[in-house]
Each structure stands twice: as C-alpha cells, then as structure tokens.
Amino acid sequence: xxxxxxxxxxxxxxxxxxxxxxxxxxxxxxxxxxxxxxxxxxxxxxxxxxxxxxxxxxxxxxxxxxxxxxxxxxxxxxxxxxxxxxxxxxxxxxxxxxxxxxxxxxxxxxxxxxxxxxxxxxxxxxxxxxxxxxxxxxxxxxxxxxxxxxxxxxxxxxxxxxxxxxxxxxxxxxxxxxxxxxxxxxxxxxxxxxxxxxxxxxxxxxxxxxxxxxxxxxxxxxxxxxxxxxxxxxxxxxxxxxxxxxxxxxxxxxxxxxxxxxxxxxxxxxxxxxxxxxxxxxxxxxxxxxxxxxxxxxxxxxxxxxxxxxxxxxxxxxxxxxxxxxxxxxxxxxxxxxxxxxxxxxxxxxxxxxxxxxxx
Amino acid sequence: xxxxxxxxxxxxxxxxxxxxxxxxxxxxxxxxxxxxxxxxxxxxxxxxxxxxxxxxxxxxxxxxxxxxxx
Numbered sequence: 001x002x003x004x005x006x007x008x009x010x011x012x013x014x015x016x017x018x019x020x021x022x023x024x025x026x027x028x029x030x031x032x033x034x035x036x037x038x039x040x041x042x043x044x045x046x047x048x049x050x051x052x053x054x055x056x057x058x059x060x061x062x063x064x065x066x067x068x069x070x071x072x073x074x075x076x077x078x079x080x081x082x083x084x085x086x087x088x089x090x091x092x093x094x095x096x097x098x099x100x101x102x103x104x105x106x107x108x109x110x111x112x113x114x115x116x117x118x119x120x121x122x123x124x125x126x127x128x129x130x131x132x133x134x135x136x137x138x139x140x141x142x143x144x145x146x147x148x149x150x151x152x153x154x155x156x157x158x159x160x161x162x163x164x165x166x167x168x169x170x171x172x173x174x175x176x177x178x179x180x181x182x183x184x185x186x187x188x189x190x191x192x193x194x195x196x197x198x199x200x201x202x203x204x205x206x207x208x209x210x211x212x213x214x215x216x217x218x219x220x221x222x223x224x225x226x227x228x229x230x231x232x233x234x235x236x237x238x239x240x241x242x243x244x245x246x247x248x249x250x251x252x253x254x255x256x257x258x259x260x261x262x263x264x265x266x267x268x269x270x271x272x273x274x275x276x277x278x279x280x281x282x283x284x285x286x287x288x289x290x291x292x293x294x295x296x297x298x299x300x301x302x303x304x305x306x307x308x309x310x311x312x313x314x315x316x317x318x319x320x321x322x323x324x325x326x327x328x329x330x331x332x333x334x335x336x337x338x339x340x341x342x343x344x345x346x347x348x349x350x351x352x353x354x355x356x357x358x359x360x
Numbered sequence: 361x362x363x364x365x366x367x368x369x370x371x372x373x374x375x376x377x378x379x380x381x382x383x384x385x386x387x388x389x390x391x392x393x394x395x396x397x398x399x400x401x402x403x404x405x406x407x408x409x410x411x412x413x414x415x416x417x418x419x420x421x422x423x424x425x426x427x428x429x430x
Contacts, residue, residue, distance in 0.1 A: 073386060092386055217419070279419060
C-alpha cells in the first residue's frame with residue numbers, strides 16, 4: 001500500500017504537468033517566429049479596466065465620379081495642409097490633387113512626368129514644420145525622389161534617393177527632421193523599417209524583418225507605425241498580425257488584439273516559402289496613431305482606442321455611414337484636426353473630427 | 361479581370377510573370393467586387409487588392425498573381 005504522502009506527490013506532479021501543458025497551449029505558435037517579442041511584456045485587451053463597445057456616425061466627404069473636371073484612379077490617403085487645403089495623391093495617374101474644406105478638388109498640384117512640378121508614382125505626402133515654415137514632402141517611387149513643396153504647391157526642390165524605389169506602394173513615411181526619414185525597405189537582410197538620410201543612406205534600423213529576405217509571404221514585413229520623439233514613443237505593427245508593439249520610455253509591451261486565435265485562421269499562415277511563390281497577406285492593422293493619452297489602432301474596419309494607463313477603458317468603435325450601414329473602409333489617415341476613412345474600392349472618403357473620438 | 365481605361369487588357373490575366381514594363385495600373389475583378397492595383401518593376405511586381413467587404417490584402421512576387429477577396 002502506498003502512503004497518503006505518495007498520492008499527494010503524484011497528484012501534485014500531475015497538476016503541475018497539466019498547468020504546464022495548459023500554458024503551452026495558450027502560447028500561440030506564430031509568436032515564436034517574431035524576433036525580439038520576448039523583450040516586450042505580453043498583454044491582452046481584458047487586462048485593461050474594461051473593453052467598451054461603441055458606434056460613431058461618419059459623414060461622406062468626397063465621392064469619386066461627382067467631379068466632371070478631375071478624376072482620381074486610386075484613392076488611398078490624404079494630408080491636411082492647413083484648415084482649407086487637403087492634398088491627395090493618385091498612384092496610378094501620377095498626380096497630386098488639392099481639395100478644399102468642402103471636399104471638392106480645386107487644383108492639380110503635381111502633374112505626371114519627370115520634371116519640376118511633376119511626379120510618376122507618388123506614395124506618401126507628409127507635412128513637416130521647420131522652424132516656422134510649413135513644408136510638404138511628396139515621396140515619388142517612379143522618380144526615386146523626395147520632393148519638397150511649400151503649402152501653395154510650389155516645388156522648392158527635390159533630392160534623388162536610391163532607397164526610394166518603384167516597388168513602394170501604400171508605404172508609410174515619417175519625417176523626423178529635414179535629413180531623417182523613416183520608411184520601409186525591401187532589400188536589406190535585417191530590417192523592414194529603416195531611417196534614411198535625404199540621400200537614401202542608412203542611418204538606423206527600426207523594425208526587424210519578419211520574413212527573411214528571399215522568402216514568402218514577403219508582405220508580412222509591411223509595417224504600420226508611429227514615432228513621437230518628444231514622448232519617447234514608438235508604436236508599430238506588422239500589418240498582417242493582430243499585435244501592437246509599444247515602446248514608451250522604459251516601458252515596453254505588446255498587445256495581442258486576438259489572443260485566442262492562431263494566425264492561420266485569420267490570415268495566410270506565417271510559414272516561409274520560396275520567393276517565386278505568390279502569397280497575399282491580409283492587412284489586419286492598417287494604421288496606428290495617437291490621440292491624447294490613447295493609442296488609436298485601425299484594425300480591419302474598426303477603430304480601437306487604447307489608453308496607455310490600464311486603469312482606463314479600451315473603446316472599440318464601429319463606424320456607421322449616413323445611411324445607417326456599417327462602414328467598410330481600407331485606409332485611415334489621422335491629420336491635425338480630422339480622421340479620414342477611405343474606401344478605395346468605391347472611391348469614397350469619410351471624415352470625422354478627432355475630438356469625436358476623445359473619451360469624456 | 362479587365363483593366364480600367366486600356367492598352368494592357370491583353371496582359372491582364374492571372375499570370376503576370378511575363379510583364380517586364382515598369383508601370384502601375386488597376387484591374388477590376390471578374391466578379392466586380394474588388395479592384396487590384398498592380399505595380400510592375402524591374403525584377404517582379406507587387407499588388408494591393410481592395411474588396412467590397414472592406415478587406416485589403418497585398419503581395420509581392422516574381423511568379424504568379426494570387427490576390428483574392430476570399
């Protein structure tokens with residue numbers, strides 16, 4: 001006969017093994033393929049005070065086809081130049097248009113071509129304030145150029161950059177200063193997001209590649225990000241994964257928006273294949289921004305406000321259009337005063353004021 | 361798929377591996393529930409597919425185009 005002590009020991013061992021197996025099962029397989037994830041505290045939504053669901057009505061601001069003078073082939077993003085002017089690029093036609101406050105196209109800022117006041121494949125427009133002057137930078141993959149303009153749309157100059165390539169489409173750019181730009185790179189072995197100087201020379205790697213060079217699905221390397229140097233804040237996401245990586249001063253955490261879901265059930269499996277195999281990756285996280293003390297994440301067609309402080313609640317917004325239908329959109333742009341939601345399939349832009357999202 | 365406005369309808373078939381010209385253009389899906397932007401460059405091509413259901417996928421390859429809304 002075994003003593004009670006032996007039974008207790010055996011049961012204890014079984015219990016410990018069960019706990020271990022259970023923990024292992026909760027660890028999602030794809031997470032092990034993400035370099036440096038262990039440097040971040042792993043968090044999930046329900047660690048915050050509450051996850052509150054809300055809806056917001058948005059107004060249509062622009063609809064393609066309503067203008068007989070101008071036509072936009074591909075609508076993807078917008079920049080607020082000032083309270084009266086908004087610029088939009090057309091990657092297909094190779095043009096930059098100016099909109100007024102009412103959402104009407106008033107002017108062509110850049111036309112198609114290789115000369116001054118011309119672009120070929122514009123993929124980003126970014127406003128930057130240097131001393132007291134507001135400058136606007138247009139990034140052109142077709143001409144491999146960074147074009148500097150004033151707010152009247154006059155070209156002030158352009159620099160050729162080897163790291164701006166024809167492959168860039170929907171690539172995000174952040175301007176740190178007039179000689180530091182952060183944008184994606186597809187040909188370096190280690191990094192997918194890099195800081196370059198204005199001539200295209202490497203300065204610093206910001207995000208590691210997820211998929212190795214020469215392997216598929218390569219668009220898992222696409223990154224949405226935000227940098228705020230004053231706040232020591234850097235937030236990024238691989239757009240095909242439901243993870244938000246946050247570095248805020250000394251604090252580092254990664255938030256999993258789908259903690260119970262393996263990536264293969266919502267996106268292309270994160271398994272490395274040969275380069276010539278065509279694989280598409282769904283963009284789950286489209287844009288990252290901040291509003292006050294909140295991180296704003298555009299996850300699919302939903303907006304999620306995440307407070308830095310876990311004692312506050314997370315708010316998940318569904319957007320409702322003027323007909324009462326759930327809004328479906330592909331791009332989000334946060335400008336000085338507005339949040340633009342863009343349906344590139346229908347060629348429509350919707351707009352809401354930023355303060356509509358600020359929790360009371 | 362059909363191309364909006366143009367010359368390259370003949371090459372707008374699923375296998376785009378023979379496209380060597382550097383250009384960007386839009387294809388409308390056969391079911392008309394999506395548009396794909398194809399960008400060709402030296403050494404390959406990439407694409408971005410926008411669907412009526414709000415989904416957005418992208419890919420880059422030297423081989424075949426495999427975008428879909430499913």
